[in-house]
Amino acid sequence: TTAQLQQFDRAHHLHPFTDFKQYQKQGGRIVSRAEHIYIYDHDGQQILDGMSGLWCCNLGYSQQRIVEAVNSQLQQLPYYNNFFNCSNQPAAEMAKALVDISPDGFNHVFFTNSGSEANDTNIRLVHRYYDLLEQPQKKLIISRHNGYHGSTIAAASLGGMSFMHEQFRGIDYVHHIDQPHWYAEGGDSDRNEFGLQVARQLEKKIDELGEENVAAFIAEPIQGAGGVIVPPETYWPEIQRICDERDILLISDEVICGFGRTGAWFGCETFNFKPDLITFAKAVTNGYQPLGGVMVGDKVASVLLGGDGEFGHGLTYSGHPASCAAGIATLAIMKEQRIIERTASDIAPYLQQQLRQFEDHPCVGEVRGSGMVAALELVGDKHSRAKIADNSAAATFCRDQAIANGLMVRAVGDAMVTAPPMVCDRGEIDLLVDRLGRALDATAKEFAVK
Numbered sequence: 001t002t003a004q005l006q007q008f009d010r011a012h013h014l015h016p017f018t019d020f021k022q023y024q025k026q027g028g029r030i031v032s033r034a035e036h037i038y039i040y041d042h043d044g045q046q047i048l049d050g051m052s053g054l055w056c057c058n059l060g061y062s063q064q065r066i067v068e069a070v071n072s073q074l075q076q077l078p079y080y081n082n083f084f085n086c087s088n089q090p091a092a093e094m095a096k097a098l099v100d101i102s103p104d105g106f107n108h109v110f111f112t113n114s115g116s117e118a119n120d121t122n123i124r125l126v127h128r129y130y131d132l133l134e135q136p137q138k139k140l141i142i143s144r145h146n147g148y149h150g151s152t153i154a155a156a157s158l159g160g161m162s163f164m165h166e167q168f169r170g171i172d173y174v175h176h177i178d179q180p181h182w183y184a185e186g187g188d189s190d191r192n193e194f195g196l197q198v199a200r201q202l203e204k205k206i207d208e209l210g211e212e213n214v215a216a217f218i219a220e221p222i223q224g225a226g227g228v229i230v231p232p233e234t235y236w237p238e239i240q241r242i243c244d245e246r247d248i249l250l251i252s253d254e255v256i257c258g259f260g261r262t263g264a265w266f267g268c269e270t271f272n273f274k275p276d277l278i279t280f281a282k283a284v285t286n287g288y289q290p291l292g293g294v295m296v297g298d299k300v301a302s303v304l305l306g307g308d309g310e311f312g313h314g315l316t317y318s319g320h321p322a323s324c325a326a327g328i329a330t331l332a333i334m335k336e337q338r339i340i341e342r343t344a345s346d347i348a349p350y351l352q353q354q355l356r357q358f359e360d361h362p363c364v365g366e367v368r369g370s371g372m373v374a375a376l377e378l379v380g381d382k383h384s385r386a387k388i389a390d391n392s393a394a395a396t397f398c399r400d401q402a403i404a405n406g407l408m409v410r411a412v413g414d415a416m417v418t419a420p421p422m423v424c425d426r427g428e429i430d431l432l433v434d435r436l437g438r439a440l441d442a443t444a445k446e447f448a449v450k
């Protein structure tokens with residue numbers, strides 16, 4: 001029964017990013033099945049999944065072709081490793097499939113199981129690259145406050161979420177600069193001027209640390225888990241200029257932005273910059289199997305491939321055949337059904353346009369987004385941009401209302417975040433907007449925002 005499952009779960013299951021004490025008391029929802037863009041809990045409540053799982057089920061939950069690909073791979077070769085000079089058919093084919101959809105100049109991939117491991121791998125690759133170039137002192141990595149790059153020690157060190165840093169001791173060669181969050185930090189400044197100023201913090205940080213010591217800068221094209229922070233147009237070109245001029249490797253963490261979310265295969269294409277390394281995970285298998293990795297650009301790959309000796313890094317499941325089979329099927333569906341082109345020309349602009357109507361809502365200060373990802377910043381006063389309540393209480397309330405109305409959205413700080421599956425139709429976007437609107441109305445009423 002639902003009650004029994006909840007009891008097992010409360011008693012024994014430590015959930016990610018969860019207040020253990022509170023969860024023990026309250027318990028949670030058991031999600032039992034899913035279809036198209038809907039999840040169903042154990043008691044049968046249907047919820048429109050406005051978060052594509054955790055930004056990963058971009059094609060929704062009814063992709064039988066992926067299920068069959070995994071199933072048949074498990075029957076033929078459930079596992080073999082990619083050590084001992086061995087490979088397997090799905091790993092080799094998936095490497096080629098990823099190269100085919102990546103920007104020009106990306107011809108190699110290193111597979112992991114997750115985005116966190118992929119970002120750890122980035123650090124290992126970057127350090128190896130500079131060692132081979134006989135610049136072993138180039139070890140420092142610059143990233144951004146409020147960024148999220150995963151939960152392993154190295155990936156969490158790259159991340160810039162202060163509440164996470166308070167809970168562990170990170171690696172000491174990561175340094176952070178600000179995020180380009182114009183609405184929260186730009187005040188009265190011009191958006192594009194603000195974008196330039198924030199990007200130039202990278203230059204200042206490089207000067208402070210010494211160019212000869214800095215190896216790489218890592219960031220997400222749009223900061224996702226940090227609240228969907230869409231950078232001003234000027235931001236990424238300036239970051240690119242600085243990395244090029246200072247000979248610093250540029251890593252684009254595309255764990256959320258990759259595979260169509262921002263309107264192109266990768267977010268770096270939407271924002272028009274050319275990274276040296278690309279982190280991917282999540283939607284690469286439509287969330288059906290764990291798979292992540294790093295696309296390695298030619299500049300780095302040529303040095304790695306020319307270096308003598310073994311690269312001492314790898315995972316038991318790097319290039320897992322069943323995960324790669326899921327990835328091959330996912331990319332094939334996306335290509336054959338022209339998912340990115342179709343979304344970019346219809347559903348994505350429709351979603352963005354429909355959400356913009358909330359700019360007039362009393363408790364919404366800003367609506368921002370790109371492609372199929374968006375956020376609504378909740379405020380108590382549009383003019384001063386003051387928060388509605390402390391501790392993100394309004395956003396949490398709004399999220400709970402949305403879920404009660406049958407819509408899964410995420411509360412990040414004071415922002416309501418949505419990233420629905422790319423296979424939604426206009427009617428389903430209307431449903432999402434209607435349910436979100438009712439949650440916003442309830443929030444305005446609860447917190448007396450007029």
Ligand code: PLP
Pocket residue numbers: 113114115116117119148149150151220224225253254255256281282292
């Ligand atoms: N990088 C970004 C931008 C992410 O959003 C995430 C997860 O949300 C990660 C890395 C970590 O990926 P994973 O949870 O697969 O380890």
